Amino acid sequence: MKKTKLATTWRRRAALAGYLFILPNVLGFLIFTSLPVLASLVLSFHKWDLLTPYRWVGLENFRNLLVDADFWKNPFFSIPWITDCPLEHGYLFNTLALMLAIPIGILLSLFLAVMLNQKLRGMVLYRTFFFLPSITAGIGTMLLWMWLLNSDYGIINMVLGNAYDCLSWMYDGVRNVTGWFGGELSAWPKWYDVRPAWLQEEAWAKPALIMMGLWGSMGGMNMILYLAALQSVPPALYEAAKIDGAGAWQRFWKITWPMVSPTTFFIFIMSIIGGFQGGFQQAHIMTDGGGPAGSTTTIGFYIYQNAYMWFKMGYAASIAWFLFLIVFALTMFNWRASKRFVHYG
Amino acid sequence: MKVVVWLLIALVLVGIAYSFSTCRAEQSGRKVELALFDWSWPAYNKMNRQRIAVFEKENPDVKVRLVTGGPDKYLTMVTGNVAPDVTYTAYQDIPYYAKRKAILSLDKFIAEDEKFSLDRFFPSVIDSVRYQGKIYALPDTGSPVALYYNKDLFDEYNKNRKPGEPPLEYPSGEWTWAYFRHAAKALTQDRDGDGRTDVYGATIGFSMNRFPSYIWQNGGEIISKDQKRCLMDSPEAIEAIRWMYDIMWVDKSAPTGYTQVEGASQQTTDIFFKEQHLAMLLTTRWAYGDLFGKTDFVWDVAPLPRGPVNRATVFIGGSWMISSQTHYPEKAWKLVKFLTDEYSSELSMEAGRALVSNRAVAERMVNHPGIPPENDRIWAEIMADARPKDFQFRGMGKYLRKALDELNFVSQGRRTPEEACRNFTRIYQKGLDRLWKEEGGP
Numbered sequence: 001m002k003k004t005k006l007a008t009t010w011r012r013r014a015a016l017a018g019y020l021f022i023l024p025n026v027l028g029f030l031i032f033t034s035l036p037v038l039a040s041l042v043l044s045f046h047k048w049d050l051l052t053p054y055r056w057v058g059l060e061n062f063r064n065l066l067v068d069a070d071f072w073k074n075p076f077f078s079i080p081w082i083t084d085c086p087l088e089h090g091y092l093f094n095t096l097a098l099m100l101a102i103p104i105g106i107l108l109s110l111f112l113a114v115m116l117n118q119k120l121r122g123m124v125l126y127r128t129f130f131f132l133p134s135i136t137a138g139i140g141t142m143l144l145w146m147w148l149l150n151s152d153y154g155i156i157n158m159v160l161g162n163a164y165d166c167l168s169w170m171y172d173g174v175r176n177v178t179g180w181f182g183g184e185l186s187a188w189p190k191w192y193d194v195r196p197a198w199l200q201e202e203a204w205a206k207p208a209l210i211m212m213g214l215w216g217s218m219g220g221m222n223m224i225l226y227l228a229a230l231q232s233v234p235p236a237l238y239e240a241a242k243i244d245g246a247g248a249w250q251r252f253w254k255i256t257w258p259m260v261s262p263t264t265f266f267i268f269i270m271s272i273i274g275g276f277q278g279g280f281q282q283a284h285i286m287t288d289g290g291g292p293a294g295s296t297t298t299i300g301f302y303i304y305q306n307a308y309m310w311f312k313m314g315y316a317a318s319i320a321w322f323l324f325l326i327v328f329a330l331t332m333f334n335w336r337a338s339k340r341f342v343h344y345g
Numbered sequence: 346m347k348v349v350v351w352l353l354i355a356l357v358l359v360g361i362a363y364s365f366s367t368c369r370a371e372q373s374g375r376k377v378e379l380a381l382f383d384w385s386w387p388a389y390n391k392m393n394r395q396r397i398a399v400f401e402k403e404n405p406d407v408k409v410r411l412v413t414g415g416p417d418k419y420l421t422m423v424t425g426n427v428a429p430d431v432t433y434t435a436y437q438d439i440p441y442y443a444k445r446k447a448i449l450s451l452d453k454f455i456a457e458d459e460k461f462s463l464d465r466f467f468p469s470v471i472d473s474v475r476y477q478g479k480i481y482a483l484p485d486t487g488s489p490v491a492l493y494y495n496k497d498l499f500d501e502y503n504k505n506r507k508p509g510e511p512p513l514e515y516p517s518g519e520w521t522w523a524y525f526r527h528a529a530k531a532l533t534q535d536r537d538g539d540g541r542t543d544v545y546g547a548t549i550g551f552s553m554n555r556f557p558s559y560i561w562q563n564g565g566e567i568i569s570k571d572q573k574r575c576l577m578d579s580p581e582a583i584e585a586i587r588w589m590y591d592i593m594w595v596d597k598s599a600p601t602g603y604t605q606v607e608g609a610s611q612q613t614t615d616i617f618f619k620e621q622h623l624a625m626l627l628t629t630r631w632a633y634g635d636l637f638g639k640t641d642f643v644w645d646v647a648p649l650p651r652g653p654v655n656r657a658t659v660f661i662g663g664s665w666m667i668s669s670q671t672h673y674p675e676k677a678w679k680l681v682k683f684l685t686d687e688y689s690s691e692l693s694m695e696a697g698r699a700l701v702s703n704r705a706v707a708e709r710m711v712n713h714p715g716i717p718p719e720n721d722r723i724w725a726e727i728m729a730d731a732r733p734k735d736f737q738f739r740g741m742g743k744y745l746r747k748a749l750d751e752l753n754f755v756s757q758g759r760r761t762p763e764e765a766c767r768n769f770t771r772i773y774q775k776g777l778d779r780l781w782k783e784e785g786g787p
Binding site for chain 2: 049050051052070087150151152153190192197200201289291292293294305306308309310311312
């Protein structure tokens with residue numbers, strides 16, 4: 001009896017010690033994260049410009065968001081109340097379009113991880129090289145990419161320009177031949193007139209940012225996660241499959257892909273959350289505040305604009321909560337759907 | 346129990362210490378501390394430290410604490426009820442702060458201070474610190490837009506001009522729009538004959554710090570005097586934007602919104618001018634930072650060409666305001682006065698803060714033969730034509746930005762001047778109507 005009481009006391013003390021150890025973290029989370037999050041919820045029902053007292057406006061901020069043409073305009077379906085919006089694409093569409101980089105990035109990360117999982121000499125060095133984008137400062141990377149994407153002197157347009165010149169040369173040949181037989185083909189436009197002005201034209205700004213995003217994400221943390229996942233796949237499975245006559249693709253599709261599916265799921269969920277919140281730095285640094293003509297303004301940057309440029313704190317908070325709802329709903333959906341394609345153990 | 350008692354004692358002690366710390370310095374006979382807020386540039390920090398040292402010597406009962414940062418930090422401090430006593434701000438934000446009573450009107454101080462007169466400033470900049478008839482700040486520095494020109498390129502043109510062509514005169518306040526356009530076209534060159542322009546005649550900026558000059562020069566306005574109507578669709582405004590468009594797209598004498606100038610180390614107009622890819626640059630005195638003593642050609646400065654109706658140029662600048670949260674308004678007024686007096690203004694000029702609003706100091710600038718720009722005194726003259734922007738309100742939010750996008754589209758050749766002006770008016774008016782409806786005006 002006495003022994004049991006002692007054990008209970010010891011357990012209580014141990015639990016108390018445990019709680020005390022995590023107390024600083026919990027307190028920090030409650031004060032510096034939970035409270036502001038709750039405050040932002042309260043704020044979303046108010047109008048506040050920082051300098052005058054809050055004013056209760058009920059659901060007005062959310063109503064305004066629902067009719068905000070800049071937020072909703074998209075090329076796929078028309079919304080009856082959106083009739084006057086000079087923007088080509090709204091900010092929700094911009095955010096989703098930039099997230100196109102996610103599935104491509106995941107596949108490239110996995111491909112890279114499979115490549116770097118080989119037993120080759122100097123492999124550690126290769127892994128380091130591919131991880132470098134992750135530890136490079138974002139601003140430095142973006143400045144570098146601004147040079148790469150320069151429409152006249154950037155290396156990307158230089159390569160594309162050379163390829164274009166080759167095509168142009170071949171076309172000129174065809175044109176000459178047809179000319180001998182009386183045919184008349186129009187002249188091939190000059191590269192200078194058709195070259196993409198990556199960060200200055202609405203049509204090219206998003207593809208440019210997607211390209212940069214891919215470079216940053218394929219070799220970074222995702223690749224490391226995949227590498228770890230690949231190394232935990234039991235070699236016996238591959239050996240057995242080989243004995244049964246499975247080819248490389250079959251081994252990948254039937255063993256590797258299912259075995260790394262929890263990692264894929266984790267990366268996918270985190271990327272979706274990050275994607276909805278992202279685009280701020282790029283808009284701030286590379287496209288002069290979400291330009292050209294709002295084509296790279298994402299939801300995250302729109303929240304910043306409303307809060308810190310135009311001091312519409314209540315409206316900014318309502319967008320943030322709307323964003324939370326989207327992310328929450330998508331994450332729930334993914335959790336449910338994951339049961340069908342994620343294999344544990 | 347013991348722990349609770351000790352905690353209570355500690356709480357009481359902290360309370361006593363806090364009440365001592367917040368006790369007004371003036372009442373307790375200690376030094377008054379004023380917080381001075383300015384942007385955090387190293388040259389300005391140095392300048393402000395020098396100013397503070399002199400001010401504290403002249404006012405031994407005051408200690409000034411320098412706080413640096415941007416508007417976000419300033420607003421956070423205001424919201425947290427620890428607003429700096431005296432703050433430097435871009436003048437276009439003054440209505441926002443004044444309307445919300447975050448800053449003090451200075452009229453009372455000005456009226457009661459016999460030693461002070463607004464005559465110390467250029468009359469043209471006083472409008473920039475006025476809101477609803479009251480003065481809310483004292484202007485410190487700023488600059489109008491002027492015409493920088495490369496004398497060597499003018500001389501080269503005159504030397505090589507075709508027989509029968511008249512020589513180009515150097516720019517002056519007497520230039521007309523027609524002559525400016527002619528000169529820009531004449532100076533534009535494709536030196537290597539590859540079909541791409543190597544030297545552009547001029548820059549035509551469609552940003553909000555550039556385009557208003559031409560509309561005002563043509564007798565137009567961007568908004569009405571009562572700030573209720575956008576007037577960008579008026580014939581005067583459209584004609585001005587058309588003139589800008591023609592220089593860029595018809596004559597091709599100015600870089601467009603897409604142009605990457607061949608051979609330039611950076612794609613900015615200051616650098617185009619510095620690297621002789623541009624004969625005439627229309628910009629503020631802040632460009633001295635890139636150009637002064639850093640060019641191997643001769644350049645000078647002149648007023649913008651006179652428009653068909655008026656002489657006018659945009660003024661961009663900053664001024665000092667006093668927070669309504671200050672405990673020491675009189676001391677803060679003394680500091681603001683000091684920051685705009687001759688001594689402080691001279692330091693401002695030395696620190697590279699463009700041109701000062703203090704007239705005596707600006708007019709003391711001398712021409713320096715042999716060192717570009719020779720005609721430095723011209724800035725004081727240009728100030729007579731300067732006008733602050735009267736249409737940039739923070740409360741306009743996204744509407745102003747979207748309206749400006751329309752003008753940007755003109756620089757990209759995607760809108761005609763007529764379309765852009767019509768769209769600008771529609772978008773801006775929508776924002777303005779909203780501002781009046783929701784907030785009772787700017």
